[in-house]
Amino acid sequence: MKRMKDRDRMTRLADFLFEVGMLRKTPRSGYQFLGSGSESVADHSYRVAVLGYVLADMAGADMARTVFMCLFHDLHEARTGDFNYVNQIYNSSERDDALKHALEGTGLEDKIFPHWEELEECETLESKLAQDADQIDFILNLKEELDLGNKYAGKWLEAAVQRIRTEEGKKLTETICKTDHTDWWFQGPPPSWWAKRNGLDNDD
16 A cells, blocks of 8 residues: 555545446345345445435435445455455454555545544434435345245345334335335336337227
8 A cells, every 4th residue: 555655635536436437346145045136336325325315305315424424335355355244253354444445545534434434423413314325225126036936035125124223214124025026117108008009009
């Protein structure tokens, strides 16, 4: 890391953005045990940020702070990789150090790291909403896998639901668990749309 100290801020920002791109190539490892489903850390982080926005809106909380914590909550995994629950029994990682080293020299240290600390301490409403957003993204994936026939996803779903901290998160999770993951697109068009796709000229 000593050699990085000689690089100017713009170069370190370029380094940082290349490093963020590594999250696209970093798999979430829990799906190895589930037997179906897959995603990268970048895939996960995007919807977590959207969920943070939604939950903060529901709670009347600070949206910017909540989304900020969600956006960077797994950034350290560009260096550490993703440890699932079995991995964590036998392995540990220096997450704080990984994030500090990623930010060093970018000028973002004092902007991003305090939000990471707030998330880890999990005492503010915004941090609890961000933690819920992290779990609800996983719950959405588990519900989809359950709908597609993976019975083990149901067991995982029961456990994941217990981790939700806030009332807003619990309300959203309850609805997610009752909603078919295809409804948003399958139930949207009128029934005649499906028939018309083969060229028939049906009335609406």
